[in-house]
Amino acid sequence: MSDNKIVEPAEENSGNFIHTLIEEDLAEGGRDYGKKVHTRFPPEPNGYLHIGHAKAICIDFGTAEKYGGMCNLRMDDTNPTKEDVEYVDSIKRDIKWLGFDWDDRFYYASDYFPKMYELAVKLIREGLAYVCELTPEQMHNNRGDLSHPAVSPYRDRPMEESLDLFARMKAGEFEDGRMTLRAKIDLNSGNFNMRDPVIYRINHMKHHRTGNDWCIYPMYDFAHPIEDAIEGITHSLCSLEFEDHRPLYDWVIEHVDLPAKPRQIEFARLGINNTVMSKRKLRQLVEKHYVSGWDDPRMPTLCGLRRRGFTPASIRNFCERIGVAKVNSIVEFSFLEHCLREDLNQNARRTMAVLHPIKLTITNYPEGKSETFEVENNPECPEDGTRTVTFSRNLWIEREDFMQEPIKKYFRMFPGNEVRLKTAYVVRCTGCKTDSNGNVTEVLAQYDPATRGGNTPDGRKVKGTIHWLDADTAIPAEVRLYDNLFTVPEPEQENFLELLNPNSLEILTECKVEPSMMQAKAPAFFQFMRQGYFCLDQDSTQDHLIFNRSVSLKDSFKKKN
Template sequence: MSKNETVKPTNFIHQIIEQDLQEQRHDRVVTRFPPEPNGYLHIGHAKSICLNFGTAVKYAGECNLRFDDTNPEKESQEYIDSIIEDVRWLGFEWAGEVRYTSDYFQQLYDWAVHLIQQGLAYVDHLSAEEMRQYRGTLTEPGKNSPYRERSVEENLALFEQMKSGDLPEGSCSLRAKIDMAAANINLRDPVIYRIRHAHHHQTGNDWCIYPSYDFAHGQSDAIEGVTHSICTLEFEDHRPLYEWLIQNLPVPCVPKQYEFSRLELNYTVTSKRKLKQLVDEQHVSGWNDPRMPTISGLRRRGYTPAAIRQFCDMIGVTRSNGVVDVAMLEAAIREDLDANSPRAMCVLRPLKITLTNYVEGEEEWFELPAHPKDDSLGSRRVSFGRHILIEQEDFEEVAPKKWKRLATGEAVRLRGAYVIRCEEVIKNAEGEVVELLCTYDPATKGANPEGYKANGVIHWVNAERSLPCEVRLYDRLFSVADPEADKTRTFLDYLNPESLVTLTEARAEPGLAAVAAGDKFQFERMGYFCVDSDSRPERLVFNRTVTLRDSWAKIQGQ
């Protein structure tokens, strides 16, 4: 964006940026996305990604991808790789190389020394429990540590011992010297360095002291020239510390922090700790289980980057906390898949039909549109023969009122083929319907003759040509809107036992033989599905992304 060009602001952060640019506080906008590599990204992170990267795009600026890797015991390369993949998959690219807070460890250490030299930091030997006791409460001030008035020389020597590995973990920490009576507890001499004798995934064993998030965050922003440090509302109380550190250190620039409300979805948990518990305790198959709210889970389930970006636009950016209905996310993916997914027929729970007046061994091929509204997607060919399969739920021996499917003595149209009539029902010894004997009407090929009445339209596949496949019907992972509301129980008590139903006898039309993992389809009348990474040519596997319409409200009686 040129300096004279005006971009219409779309949220309060963009309004701030617009004013900053108009008043020439910055030459260009620089944002950053700084995830901790201690888990996989989830849908809440998608909102932050879209805001930070989208803002940089909107104002022709830059957005950095920086890993806040200050806690090596909980971090791994696996998480780093997954985050990089997720950001790219969502359609964004960062400025320059991937950055790490660990890239700045030496500079951060030097700035910690600077604080000590200015009498603004000290080495404290209080234990974590003692520190909590000294900190005070929201209504009572804290009290000074007995180590607070150490000399600069003593603090420098002790900090060097911490750095050299001469002191054990937990024996001491470096604290900023601010105000133990401050109303904001974050200003009551916060810890800015602690000892961790842990191998670091980027720096190896070079360091055994690591900066706190609060110390590293603002200074890393300053090193990178970030102009607008955008984070969620839980960091609002940390902003005074962010600003105190920036003001008291010789940083190269002065970034400003702005907070927005985080994304909270119903029927979901987004705490990394709880998501990790779901994985570790094998309540799900992994971080990319399609029931998980992780970006990799949504991707595997069949969600698209466009749908997630559209969802983030729909919910907007505000400072008001609230819970977003997951139905909005489902509506976004339905809209995208409806417009872009080719159609196919797949029978999930097959019921065999024999057309008694169709010649055994004869076969026809029908050409059907790949999409009813988009000719550019072309057409597909489906096979028809004497033996076909329909959904079990599309047949009733005695048709209920307003029944629009197949019933004994009734006629129904097979999508794109013929009208058939059920003449006889065959049952097994347990009384279960196992086959229908039907007749087809050759005069109804492709369309009904004038005045001809068929009782609805159903999908089908050729029993002999269709492809065997496994279909995984995914639904919401939790059975209640807020699985964390009841403090007398755990969120695990509300896991939805129907969140995954696996169907192993499904059959799909033959044109799907060449599908690849990630391919998406609307299975006519059944919902939107994608090919799972487990799929193989000899055994296709499809995941249900979302139903054709929101049936959850009906299920819950809403």
């Protein structure tokens, strides 16, 4: 079980400790930087951004906005193992989609490789770094414990020798893992990150920007504070796992010759149930084809959420309302869905769609006749106007809206019962037709001409209202219904692939939608009456409409709370 706790988000964010600390820094007598608040968002370009990154983006860019400051976008490309320009482009696209902008402040960590090397050499000259030849296994075995200091037989290596070896490391004379450069700090520190940490390692791998210019690369803990200082960052906002690394961050800032002195502040990462957020695990899902790609609508990636129909407003509202905490926690996915419903309820166009169609014949409606009704596109926004729907003798209704033998409190169609066809007429079911196996193939009904618009002039009560489509004008569509990708609330386990939900995707190919849908362009948003909120998929064409269910109408989070 995880140590994370489930939290119930407040409807309004009650406060933000990061803002409190920044205001203390900016106040008289506090830490006065003498310039604007300057933050940065530093993703590693080795995968696509996910909903957890959205929280960090909102904190980094949102904090700068709050104080009239600036936020840089920096690609932390210090590890060439999995980095690619594909990820760089996707990161830019996702941040823009969320509504944030870095103006001309776009940087790469690799831009600073020469300066980092220069500063590492300076540390060696000052007796604050040395070349170590321990293998990773030996280094681990010699790291000591709380009662015993770490050990390195190379710690007192002469400065000239370390300078020579470091230059030869850079020149490519040694194989991967043969040597490292370590900061000389404190082998007896209670914080193991300070026990002479590695700050450079050898990696003979082509970099996506610098090619083969470098075969040694700085470690994140060394590179990151230097990048911040070079860019003039005032507040380096990062996730909670870097709290124990803060002393090393401050040590680097103190001992390198750069004017800016950024302050690191940590906040808790976002966890959501029924999904994984590890890039390694997400990559496995993609590369082993358990999902269709990084933008599969079941993925927690921003491109996946976008394709599913989540809006920037819903995600930013979600990030704002869960707040900024100092303790890791898990937020229910249903709250993210709740935020989406709130947005789409105001902005999604209403339409009728039949997902499991069965034919309804109005036997007393003249053959060849049709009529039209004007209906609102969105009752929440009258300014969205109206559309025209056609009614005729031959209709489609949902298969579940008819029962030959109704169960208790079933108010929809069954022989002898009246129902209201949404916006059209009241009809009385007169029976059905079945095939040789007893399966219903057609429902029969008669309409009451006096009830146009669904009104009952005589005041009789009609309990059931169902949606419908004109069979003569409705067009076919494919609809994809999504559920949780995993069967358990906390799948962040090594056997996570065994926890995949086999029913996370259901594809319906015989659906019917209004003919006006042919004019829609992805990612148009709709509320299918009585069904849920849907968006037009990017692969949709006029000849083959494809809709993704973004979220159902039922709000489990709201009901629970």
